[in-house]
Amino acid sequence: MLSAVERKIEQYIIELDDRDVVRLYRKLPHGKRLRAKLILKIAGNSLRVTKTAATVEMIHAASLLHDDVIDDAYTRRNQPSINALYGNKTAIMLGDILYSKGFYELNDIDKNVSKVISNAVTQLSLGELNDVTLSESFNIDKSLYMKMIYQKTASLIEASSEAAAILAGKRVEPYRIYGRNLGLAFQMIDDLLDITSDSKTLGKPALHDFVEGKTTLPYIYLYEKLSADDRSRLVSLHAKRLSTKDQEWIKSQMHKYHIVEQSYGEAKQLIDEAIELMQEAGEPALSGIAKDMIDRSF
Ligand code: FPP
Numbered sequence: 073m074l075s076a077v078e079r080k081i082e083q084y085i086i087e088l089d090d091r092d093v094v095r096l097y098r099k100l101p102h103g104k105r106l107r108a109k110l111i112l113k114i115a116g117n118s119l120r121v122t123k124t125a126a127t128v129e130m131i132h133a134a135s136l137l138h139d140d141v142i143d144d145a146y147t148r149r150n151q152p153s154i155n156a157l158y159g160n161k162t163a164i165m166l167g168d169i170l171y172s173k174g175f176y177e178l179n180d181i182d183k184n185v186s187k188v189i190s191n192a193v194t195q196l197s198l199g200e201l202n203d204v205t206l207s208e209s210f211n212i213d214k215s216l217y218m219k220m221i222y223q224k225t226a227s228l229i230e231a232s233s234e235a236a237a238i239l240a241g242k243r244v245e246p247y248r249i250y251g252r253n254l255g256l257a258f259q260m261i262d263d264l265l266d267i268t269s270d271s272k273t274l275g276k277p278a279l280h281d282f283v284e285g286k287t288t289l290p291y292i293y294l295y296e297k298l299s300a301d302d303r304s305r306l307v308s309l310h311a312k313r314l315s316t317k318d319q320e321w322i323k324s325q326m327h328k329y330h331i332v333e334q335s336y337g338e339a340k341q342l343i344d345e346a347i348e349l350m351q352e353a354g355e356p357a358l359s360g361i362a363k364d365m366i367d368r369s370f
């Protein structure tokens with residue numbers, strides 16, 4: 073049960089015996105708890121499962137606290153981010169506290185589970201670093217983008233799915249692939265929403281990724297389609313503040329070349345594969361989570 077996971081996180085935070093941390097934690101919006109839901113759906117209800125889900129969510133929350141500092145993001149889930157409210161130092165330290173407490177608790181659960189999750193955190197960090205490095209220029213290499221989103225986002229979802237299979241004594245391979253596909257599709261859709269959603273729905277300015285220097289999949293596909301002159305125009309806008317006219321031009325070119333459909337189709341294919349795998353594994357209930365992933369605000 074998801075409420076048991078919330079209570080477990082709350083208990084871990086209270087154990088830290090620091091009123092400021094409790095107050096700060098309560099300021100954090102919870103999000104969808106996707107990773108916890110996945111773990112519970114695969115491994116059912118037991119104390120070990122609840123604890124694993126709680127620690128993964130704490131690690132995920134820590135990574136977003138750090139990410140908002142790295143990205144200079146002042147909103148998270150339509151609310152002011154911790155760095156916006158209390159500054160970078162507090163956001164980083166709260167992240168470190170959630171991360172290290174989560175890890176401490178994880179050590180007590182299962183050696184293989186803790187290995188899988190800790191490996192994913194290394195991948196997360198490598199992915200975040202790659203994201204920053206790739207943002208320094210206009211990246212047109214799709215394989216670099218795919219590797220980066222695998223590390224930055226899919227690795228922890230893959231690890232959640234694998235850890236749950238370990239706890240449930242299930243064959244890990246199909247669950248690992250299921251989690252990886254879900255994670256990749258999740259980030260691809262996230263990157264698409266940055267282009268298709270208005271800034272109010274998104275809680276951040278429109279085309280924010282491109283302004284930040286991130287050439288996500290739609291920009292890579294658009295670049296491939298454009299004429300030499302238009303390529304130069306697109307590259308010249310990279311990592312700059314965009315005027316309304318520039319924004320409209322980018323969106324119109326995306327529309328002209330059906331870029332959203334192309335990128336969405338690729339995410340959908342990953343989800344379809346994941347659903348098929350789970351149907352073969354006799355787990356049709358896991359299709360719902362996969363479908364929710366690509367239906368977000370479309
Ligand atoms: C969000 O990406 C960022 C991540 C999914 C991973 C961030 C990972 C780290 C900062 C390294 C690990 C650190 C710890 C403490 C475990 P995004 O910026 O594309 O998405 P957004 O739109 O949600 O900000």
Ligand code: MG
Binds near residue numbers: 139140143145
């Ligand atoms: Mg970010």
